[in-house]
Amino acid sequence: MTKDLKFFLFVAFWCSVTAFSQDLSVKYSFIKNGLSIKDYNLDIQKDHSLFYDSEYCLDNINIKSQLIILKDNSSEIKVLDKAGDVSVSTRKQIQLNWRMINETKIIENYTCQKAEVIYGNKKWIVWFTNDLPFQDGPFVFKGLPGLILVAESEQYKFELLEINKSLNKQCSIKQEGRKELSYDKYQSLFDNITNKNNNLLNSISNLGLKLETDFRSMSEKETKNNAIRELL
Template sequence: MIKIKIILLSLSFPILIVAQDLSVLYKLNKNGAETGFYRLDIYRDNSVFYESNYCENNLAVKSDLIISKQNKKSDTIYLLDKIDGASIYSQKSFLLNWKILDEKKNIAGYKSHKAEFFYKDEKWIAWFTNDLPFQDGPFIFKGLPGLILIIENENYRFELVEISKYKTFCDININNRKEISYEKYESIFKNISEKNTNLINSISNLNLDLEIDLKSTKDKVNTTNILREILYR
């Protein structure tokens, strides 16, 4: 089992504390199909969300996007990513206006409460537990009075798989990352996504009997970009 320790040497970043409190593994589904597993490592002052095998085997990593959140009352989220092999980071304030509802249920042995909010005009439903007093959750989601176990909308679903503690580290040095504005970051990956889609559609229209390879390629592109897809769809 592996946990991440991010070494932040740039003064532009807040310092991440090494002492970890909890590590949570989530499964991500898109339209009912499993797309991958992601881990949320929660530290005393910060948390880090990343693809579960990020440090186990970089060759198998589908997403280079790492999300760092502050556990204090801060809406700023740091996005660590790569563009054509170049390491970059960006930051953005995400204000999540949660509405806690009366409905309750048991999830994996935890008493859970229902909540909802709208992100880019899409309603997300979350189930969180006060039994684990960490105001955090998968992806950019945080701010409820407890840990988010499940959160979903019509297309995507993050679901708890396991909760554990680790004693080993995976060091990620981001000292050489270049900062870019969130607007530029969003624009770059939107353009990349559109170009990939247009290329696949253009080849498909040539009727070259490549449907199997094209399907595999399209699935790979969609899986690789899924976190970014949710982020700026």
């Protein structure tokens, strides 16, 4: 190999590493039983990533869903959320024992490899690409040698919508001032909120207060917000 060729290969390698050292923003569609529920963003930065409802970044004070998953190089995730007017946070250990499968396909012009994992008593199949060497993906998924473009179980699916090489500068996610809960208490909190909302809807229906349509619409929005909490 000539010195010129060695130098060219070194420069090409260095440029590829430099190109992928920048931040990345990825948008996914969250699908349940074949129906699109919400869009979620994955913002990948130098030492951590944030996965959150795409509407969170919009200038809309009526946005209630604030579930955000913060991932770093540790074996746990940090969950930031909001229960009514109270901002809360919790942590959860995540164990992902990936099994690589010798199968590939093209997704949005990226060559992807198949892998699978058991998480939350569900078998998940994912497709990741080495063309984007970010060891991250939607929801809690991470740790493969490339960006996960699609992740799906029997009932749920995260599907790639778009990839941007710059982050949404509108997003300002505050971690300070949140009430820290154990993961068990976090689960109980939102289980109780869901049960109260369901009971209130049933009461309104039984009393014939003509508020059922409005409250049902609010309840459906909250159900969409809870859909991803079911998976945690």
